Amino acid sequence: MSTKFDVIVIGGGPGGYVAAIRAAQMGLKTACIEKWLDKENKPRLGGTCLNVGCIPSKALLDSSHKYHDAKEAYDVHGISVGKVTMDVGTMVDRKDKIVDQLTSGITGLFKANGVTSFEGMGKLLANKKVEFTAHDGTVTTLEAENIILATGSVPVNIPPAPRTGDIIVDNEGALDFREVPKRLGVIGAGVIGLELGSVWARLGSEVVVLEAQDQFLSLCDQDIAKEAGKIFKKQHLDIRVGARVTGSEVKKKGKKEEVEVTFLNAQGEEQKQTFDKLIVAVGRKPFTDGCLAADSGVKLDERGFVFVDEQCRTSVPGVFAIGDIVRGPMLAHKASEEGVMVADIIAGHKAQMNYDCIPSVIYTHPELAWVGKTEQELKAEGIKYKAGKFPFAASGRAMAANDTDGFVKILADEATDRILGCHIIGGHAADLIAQAVIAMEFGSTAEDIALTVFAHPTVSEAVHEAALAVDGHAIHIANRKKR
Ligand code: FAD
Numbered sequence: 350m351s352t353k354f355d356v357i358v359i360g361g362g363p364g365g366y367v368a369a370i371r372a373a374q375m376g377l378k379t380a381c382i383e384k385w386l387d388k389e390n391k392p393r394l395g396g397t398c399l400n401v402g403c404i405p406s407k408a409l410l411d412s413s414h415k416y417h418d419a420k421e422a423y424d425v426h427g428i429s430v431g432k433v434t435m436d437v438g439t440m441v442d443r444k445d446k447i448v449d450q451l452t453s454g455i456t457g458l459f460k461a462n463g464v465t466s467f468e469g470m471g472k473l474l475a476n477k478k479v480e481f482t483a484h485d486g487t488v489t490t491l492e493a494e495n496i497i498l499a500t501g502s503v504p505v506n507i508p509p510a511p512r513t514g515d516i517i518v519d520n521e522g523a524l525d526f527r528e529v530p531k532r533l534g535v536i537g538a539g540v541i542g543l544e545l546g547s548v549w550a551r552l553g554s555e556v557v558v559l560e561a562q563d564q565f566l567s568l569c570d571q572d573i574a575k576e577a578g579k580i581f582k583k584q585h586l587d588i589r590v591g592a593r594v595t596g597s598e599v600k601k602k603g604k605k606e607e608v609e610v611t612f613l614n615a616q617g618e619e620q621k622q623t624f625d626k627l628i629v630a631v632g633r634k635p636f637t638d639g640c641l642a643a644d645s646g647v648k649l650d651e652r653g654f655v656f657v658d659e660q661c662r663t664s665v666p667g668v669f670a671i672g673d674i675v676r677g678p679m680l681a682h683k684a685s686e687e688g689v690m691v692a693d694i695i696a697g698h699k700a701q702m703n704y705d706c707i708p709s710v711i712y713t714h715p716e717l718a719w720v721g722k723t724e725q726e727l728k729a730e731g732i733k734y735k736a737g738k739f740p741f742a743a744s745g746r747a748m749a750a751n752d753t754d755g756f757v758k759i760l761a762d763e764a765t766d767r768i769l770g771c772h773i774i775g776g777h778a779a780d781l782i783a784q785a786v787i788a789m790e791f792g793s794t795a796e797d798i799a800l801t802v803f804a805h806p807t808v809s810e811a812v813h814e815a816a817l818a819v820d821g822h823a824i825h826i827a828n829r830k831k832r
């Protein structure tokens with residue numbers, strides 16, 4: 350097998366595999382090294398996202414949502430389905446099948462595009478050489494004109510709640526419960542904690558989410574965060590802000606085990622609560638263990654991220670880094686777009702990424718999705734803005750679908766009308782936000798959206814109406830602004 354390449358990518362997640370495919374499409378001789386082994390020790394591409402992240406979590410969110418709807422939301426349509434039951438094993442097996450399908454799909458795409466796959470560990474050496482250790486221990490030295498580091502991230506562990514068997518788990522363990530825990534604790538009310546908490550709450554767990562920060566979803570627009578807090582409460586997600594976990598103890602209870610969690614509540618009082626399972630979802634950290642030789646020359650920043658410029662160049666010429674190991678949001682689409690940008694730069698094209706236009710989504714029900722600035726950021730930066738808001742309760746399509754929680758909010762510059770941010774909570778928010786992302790990429794004003802024809806009846810009309818509301822002209826709500 351060849352050992353010389355134009356591009357070697359270390360890591361085959363959504364950053365690395367996309368970079369490898371794009372580089373090959375550009376006519377570059379490309380290799381990708383990936384170390385992942387599945388439960389049966391079979392090599393797998395796709396990284397965190399496909400194996401234990403975005404895709405499996407969405408598979409469980411969709412299954413649990415259907416179960417919940419069948420139990421609670423069909424009656425109103427006149428549909429009666431009798432006793433609704435959930436076979437958790439079947440749900441988890443379906444999720445595993447989707448993961449199998451998608452990860453082997455990447456293997457197929459590598460073959461189709463002529464990307465050489467190396468199954469094992471990659472380590473960046475000096476002088477653009479890469480040490481490859483195959484799963485059988487064989488070591489080969491590879492070299493390339495350009496190297497892309499895409500080694501991703503791993504869950505943060507906190508000393509008060511170390512991972513313990515299948516009782517104190519991280520996101521990986523939480524995707525594989527074989528029965529519904531009666532009492533489920535979740536540490537961290539971030540994206541992962543809320544999504545996984547929702548899955549098991551829908552299936553009947555009593556879920557308590559312990560969040561150290563005093564403010565719920567502090568990074569979101571606070572209008573959205575407040576609405577989400579109210580809705581999650583109705584869904585019996587018991588979210589306790591200002592609750593810092595300080596300890597945990599796994600105890601025997603008959604033949605079973607349970608975990609007692611100690612935390613300080615918002616008043617600083619020590620509290621204890623016992624759960625059947627505990628999910629630790631306190632964030633993720635960049636993963637560079639074993640991937641950089643001492644003399645590789647690649648610099649890390651103070652938080653352990655690989656230090657890069659706006660175009661993902663590291664401190665070593667010809668070595669790039671993308672995705673979760675570099676600054677910016679830890680999101681699959683951000684990793685992939687950085688992969689495309691870097692492959693294009695290596696191929697000699699001018700390429701750049703607009704970091705101001707990366708959408709974020711939380712896939713609860715309703716979904717939360719946003720892009721651009723929040724109201725609190727605009728206020729802090731002293732930017733004068735106009736806000737237009739439209740509730741799904743006033744959307745005919747949302748009413749027909751019996752899915753009327755939430756709203757769309759568009760923020761536009763007061764002087765230029767240019768869209769600065771869009772914040773959505775509601776059914777299909779993850780898909781609706783793309784409209785605002787495209788508008789912002791094109792530098793649109795709120796009026797541009799207001800003058801666009803939207804199909805009726807669609808939930809998208811809420812985006813149209815929110816844009817109209819920016820100047821007090823929404824049709825289906827009373828929103829006249831004083832002139
Ligand atoms: P990764 O996907 O982590 O891939 C890195 C790969 O590099 C891994 O496969 C690893 O095995 C490999 N590797 C590491 N070191 C080496 C080495 N030395 N040699 C060879 N291989 C190596 N993001 C979204 O955008 N949307 C979502 O809905 C979403 N949901 C999520 C849900 C959960 C539960 C989790 C945990 C994450 C979720 N994310 C989501 C985040 C998303 O998974 C990450 O942002 C994304 O996977 C980052 O891509 P990456 O390519 O940088 O890294």
Ligand code: AMP
Nearest residue numbers: 537539540559560561562593594631632
């Ligand atoms: P995210 O980074 O979006 O996945 O969110 C992780 C959340 O976990 C953050 O909101 C943190 O405040 C929270 N967190 C971190 N450590 C603790 C702890 N010891 N107890 C409770 N919450 C925590």
